Amino acid sequence: MNCVRFDGCEVYPSKIVCVGRNYAAHVRELENEVTDRAVLFIKPNSAIADDIVFRDDELIHYEGEITFLVIDGEFAGVGFGLDLTKRRVQDELKSKGLPWERAKAFDKSAVFSDFVAFAGDVARLRVELYINGGLVQSDGCRSMLNPPGDLLKDIKSVFSLENGDLVMTGTPEGVGAINRGDEFTGKVFDEETLLVQATWVVK
Numbered sequence: 717m718n719c720v721r722f723d724g725c726e727v728y729p730s731k732i733v734c735v736g737r738n739y740a741a742h743v744r745e746l747e748n749e750v751t752d753r754a755v756l757f758i759k760p761n762s763a764i765a766d767d768i769v770f771r772d773d774e775l776i777h778y779e780g781e782i783t784f785l786v787i788d789g790e791f792a793g794v795g796f797g798l799d800l801t802k803r804r805v806q807d808e809l810k811s812k813g814l815p816w817e818r819a820k821a822f823d824k825s826a827v828f829s830d831f832v833a834f835a836g837d838v839a840r841l842r843v844e845l846y847i848n849g850g851l852v853q854s855d856g857c858r859s860m861l862n863p864p865g866d867l868l869k870d871i872k873s874v875f876s877l878e879n880g881d882l883v884m885t886g887t888p889e890g891v892g893a894i895n896r897g898d899e900f901t902g903k904v905f906d907e908e909t910l911l912v913q914a915t916w917v918v919k
C-alpha cells in the first residue's frame with residue numbers, strides 16, 4: 717500500500733475520491749458541459765506516487781487540485797495534489813461514453829504534497845501551480861461549482877470514507893501537458909498564508 721504524510725505521520729488512503737468539472741472556467745477550457753451534480757470518480761491506492769513520470773507514448777496532462785484528507789468523516793487535513801490524466805485516452809473514452817479508469821486511475825496518476833491539519837474556513841483555501849517558475853493555475857474554493865461542504869455530504873452519500881482517504885476537489889483552468897525535466901511547484905494557501913507546498917522535477 718502507498719502512503720501520504722499527514723502532520724509527520726504516514727497515512728494509507730484506501731481510495732482517492734476525485735471531482736471533475738468543479739470550476740466553470742476549466743469546464744469551458746475542455747469544452748465540457750456543466751453538470752447538475754458533481755462528477756465523481758475514484759483513483760485506487762495504487763495510483764499514488766512520489767514522482768511525476770513522463771511517457772513518450774502518452775499525452776499526460778497535469779491538473780493541480782486542493783486535496784483534503786479525511787479523518788472521522790471530516791476534512792481534517794489539506795494538501796496539494798496532481799491529478800495526472802492521459803488526455804487523449806480520456807477524450808476517446810468520453811466520446812464513447814466509457815469509464816475513465818484507463819485515463820485517470822493508472823499507476824502514478826496521483827502525486828501529493830504532505831498534508832497539514834486545517835480546521836479553518838475552507839472557503840479561504842486557494843491553490844497555485846507553477847511550472848518552471850511560471851504560474852499556470854490559480855484559483856480557490858470560492859470559485860468551485862460544488863464547494864467543499866456540499867461535496868463532502870454528496871460524496872458520503874455514495875462512498876464510505878475511511879480515515880486517510882483523500883478528496884481531490886477538481887482543477888482550475890490552465891491544465892496542460894507534462895514534459896520531461898519540468899519543475900512543478902504546487903502550493904495551497906489560506907487566503908495569503910502559505911499552508912503547504914511541494915516541488916517535483918518530471919522524470
Ligand code: ZN
Pocket residue numbers: 734735736779781799884886887
Ligand atoms: Zn482532476
